[in-house]
Amino acid sequence: MTPASRPLSPHLQVYRWQITMVLSISHRATGLALSVGTLLLAWWLVALATGPQAFAVAQGFLGSWLGKLLLLGWTFSLFFHLANGIRHLFWDAGYGFENKTTTATGWAVVLASAALTVIAWVAGLAAMAG
């Protein structure tokens, strides 16, 4: 049976973009990105269990520019999903539903995930250099 063509409620594009809706879809997007990233995690662990040659191949790929780009995306996705996930856990416990609060915690998540990504990469690059 074909559905009757009734008027639909306005779709996403008519609404003004707000931090809360951007973070909501970003949580899902970073979750999907991290799911793809588990392929890298599984490969790295299996290579480690397989032996020095397989491990060298995996380490070589992760050290290449493409590997580093993927790791940069993975690091940011992880920290974002982690920080916003904690925000979700507070909502689950019943806290932080005021409009002002959701906006403030939203920006806090953006700042925290950016800062943690920078800190991790500065620490990582310093460890590689030193």
Next chain:
Amino acid sequence: MSADRLRSPLGRALGLGSAKEGVEHWWLQRVTAVALVPLTLWFVAALIAHLGADHAVAVAWLRSPFTAVAMILLVVATFVHMALGLQVVIEDYVHHEATKIASLMLVRLACWALGAAALFAVLRVAFGS
């Protein structure tokens, strides 16, 4: 609660409703989320501390009991959390019934396969070969 009066005493006690499921999915996603907060932070710090490590160093790291247990917990929590999350994404966006069921099954099986491979790798390194 007029709807509750229409339920059998057993149905009311189970509290599972028409979906035949209670809060297991929701709750397990939260439990794994809480577990993953310290585990992922530890994992990123450990990765940074072992960047560019050769095979012998990486194996020695994973063989220590603390690392091995933490990695087992990380792998299990990650793949359970991922399977639950991907399931919801599919249920939200895939509306064609056959495609939905096929995707749900494919994704769940892929999560198990990847998780099993990662877990086996950790155990093999931890117990030596």
